[in-house]
Amino acid sequence: MNRRAGRRLFWAACLILALAGFFLSILSGPVKTTPGDLLRFVRDPGRVEAAIFIDLRLSRAVLAFLVGAALALAGAILQGYFRNPMADPFVVGVSSGASLGAVLAASLGFEAAAFGFSGPGLLAFASGLGIVSLVYVLSLRRGGFKVETVLLTGIAAGALASALTSFFLFMRSDSYDQAVFWLLGSFQLAEWGQVASVGPWFAVCLAAALWLARDMDLLALGDEAAQALGCPVGRVRKAFLGMSALLAALSVAVSGVIGFVGLVVPHWVRILIGPAHRPLFAASALAGGTFLLYCDLIARNLLAAELPIGVITAAVGAPFFLYLLHKKR
Amino acid sequence: MAPNVTEILFALGLGGQVVGATRFCDFPPEARSVKRIGGLVDPNIEVIRSLDPDLVIAFRGNPLRLVDRIGKLGLPVFVLDIGEGLEALFPLIAKIGRVTRSDDRAEALAAGLRRRLEAVDGVMAGAVTRPRVFVLLYGQGLWTCGGESYVDDLIGRAGGVNVAAALPKKWALYKRERIIEDDPDVIFILARSAADFAAGRKWLTQRAGVGGVAALRSGRVYELDEDSASRFGPRLLDVLDRMAGLLHPERFGGRP
Numbered sequence: 001m002n003r004r005a006g007r008r009l010f011w012a013a014c015l016i017l018a019l020a021g022f023f024l025s026i027l028s029g030p031v032k033t034t035p036g037d038l039l040r041f042v043r044d045p046g047r048v049e050a051a052i053f054i055d056l057r058l059s060r061a062v063l064a065f066l067v068g069a070a071l072a073l074a075g076a077i078l079q080g081y082f083r084n085p086m087a088d089p090f091v092v093g094v095s096s097g098a099s100l101g102a103v104l105a106a107s108l109g110f111e112a113a114a115f116g117f118s119g120p121g122l123l124a125f126a127s128g129l130g131i132v133s134l135v136y137v138l139s140l141r142r143g144g145f146k147v148e149t150v151l152l153t154g155i156a157a158g159a160l161a162s163a164l165t166s167f168f169l170f171m172r173s174d175s176y177d178q179a180v181f182w183l184l185g186s187f188q189l190a191e192w193g194q195v196a197s198v199g200p201w202f203a204v205c206l207a208a209a210l211w212l213a214r215d216m217d218l219l220a221l222g223d224e225a226a227q228a229l230g231c232p233v234g235r236v237r238k239a240f241l242g243m244s245a246l247l248a249a250l251s252v253a254v255s256g257v258i259g260f261v262g263l264v265v266p267h268w269v270r271i272l273i274g275p276a277h278r279p280l281f282a283a284s285a286l287a288g289g290t291f292l293l294y295c296d297l298i299a300r301n302l303l304a305a306e307l308p309i310g311v312i313t314a315a316v317g318a319p320f321f322l323y324l325l326h327k328k329r
Numbered sequence: 330m331a332p333n334v335t336e337i338l339f340a341l342g343l344g345g346q347v348v349g350a351t352r353f354c355d356f357p358p359e360a361r362s363v364k365r366i367g368g369l370v371d372p373n374i375e376v377i378r379s380l381d382p383d384l385v386i387a388f389r390g391n392p393l394r395l396v397d398r399i400g401k402l403g404l405p406v407f408v409l410d411i412g413e414g415l416e417a418l419f420p421l422i423a424k425i426g427r428v429t430r431s432d433d434r435a436e437a438l439a440a441g442l443r444r445r446l447e448a449v450d451g452v453m454a455g456a457v458t459r460p461r462v463f464v465l466l467y468g469q470g471l472w473t474c475g476g477e478s479y480v481d482d483l484i485g486r487a488g489g490v491n492v493a494a495a496l497p498k499k500w501a502l503y504k505r506e507r508i509i510e511d512d513p514d515v516i517f518i519l520a521r522s523a524a525d526f527a528a529g530r531k532w533l534t535q536r537a538g539v540g541g542v543a544a545l546r547s548g549r550v551y552e553l554d555e556d557s558a559s560r561f562g563p564r565l566l567d568v569l570d571r572m573a574g575l576l577h578p579e580r581f582g583g584r585p
Contacts, residue, residue: 048381056374056378304367
């Protein structure tokens with residue numbers, strides 16, 4: 001099978017899986033519903049059905065898809081940015097920083113809300129961006145921009161942020177549910193307001209990433225080579241770092257810390273459709289969204305009680321990742 | 330969305346109107362046949378919405394964010410908190426009575442409980458000896474009730490002194506050496522069954538390394554029904570009666 005046909009197959013499969021995922025999400029849940037119920041609802045909408053199908057299930061599915069897409073896109077950007085397959089929103093410290101901000105806000109009772117975000121969401125966003133800027137500045141100071149320095153600084157800053165997060169969670173020992181939410185993620189409280197706050201930003205980042213994808217291809221040759229080929233390396237790097245931070249912080253703000261999506265999905269996609277960044281970004285977003293949609297389906301239907309979604313992403317993602325990695329070698 | 334609220338609703342004669350309750354809502358026994366909506370920290374929004382209730386009563390322990398989400402679905406939600414001490418039970422019952430439009434029955438229930446409370450207070454008035462009490466929540470180590478817990482208030486009203494009263498918490502893990510130092514005269518074990526109680530007592534005597542304290546040497550180790558004591562509802566008065574009788578048998582005609 002040639003590459004082009006393979007790509008088409010990949011896109012078709014992803015789209016079909018995504019649509020099927022949305023359909024399944026609307027139909028499954030603790031309240032038993034059949035396709036017949038859905039059809040009846042479409043013909044004659046009832047108040048309770050509207051709340052369950054549209055307000056609870058569809059909003060949740062859309063949010064899970066958006067967050068999955070955002071995390072996978074952030075991962076794809078960071079892997080290209082650092083020319084390192086280990087990079088993802090956690091390595092750079094964004095996710096940990098964002099969760100620290102959120103937990104801090106919850107502990108201090110910070111209630112202000114803006115742009116559709118709750119108080120914790122807002123602070124998550126601010127501290128996520130803050131920590132990635134700190135990492136960026138620190139790694140610049142030590143004589144030029146070195147990828148290793150950024151990675152190591154990010155790991156250290158992220159570790160510090162997660163230690164502080166655990167500390168504040170421990171101080172508020174009465175809020176177990178909050179701890180689970182911020183450490184392992186959940187879409188249990190998804191609502192349209194969150195979709196509206198994440199959606200537009202995600203669209204902007206995706207468009208910008210696709211627009212700058214060529215420059216990312218050049219960066220893969222090394223900064224000096226890219227500069228020589230006419231790529232404004234400094235500005236492009238800043239733009240990508242900002243974008244990835246924004247995407248990760250957005251995700252953490254609405255759904256807590258969800259691991260493994262940003263790391264694994266771009267890898268799958270790269271193995272399947274190749275390393276060119278424009279298709280890679282678009283396909284990672286689609287595949288990431290689909291992946292998280294299915295993970296959330298499992299998280300809310302596997303047991304009577306909801307599982308944190310981070311448990312599922314790791315449990316599903318890790319083995320498949322190992323398999324692909326070894327198959328490739 | 331909490332067992333004590335369910336219990337109060339049934340005590341107000343509103344059991345027939347309760348359409349959903351948590352999986353912990355098992356008292357009175359009729360409450361077991363009510364549709365389950367999940368647990369205290371994980372009530373299921375979808376199930377709650379499908380029951381289309383006229384009112385959702387949330388209690389401390391229900392995650393606030395989840396309560397907010399239910400409100401955003403357009404369901405009227407009433408949120409109640411636990412307050413400090415046994416006295417908070419009365420406003421709680423009054424509030425539930427008000428939102429369910431059964432003020433009269435709430436007043437009657439509260440008055441009955443008030444009489445029982447005053448009866449115990451009356452007997453205890455002027456008590457000179459106040460046994461030191463340690464409460465064990467059997468399970469994972471030495472969990473006990475701190476000074477901010479209503480159980481601390483129960484102990485005080487029953488004529489005892491909670492050795493862990495200095496802990497500024499509702500429930501806390503106690504240190505072994507502290508118990509040995511405090512040397513409580515009486516130990517209450519909150520247990521779900523006689524077997525649990527026996528296991529708890531055995532654990533205290535043999536494994537926990539606190540076998541030398543006064544209560545264990547004299548055998549003044551008693552069982553308290555965990556469900557009654559851990560739910561902020563009418564059955565706390567049963568717990569109070571039992572505690573008072575066990576701490577001061579002389580004032581209650583010698584019966585345990």
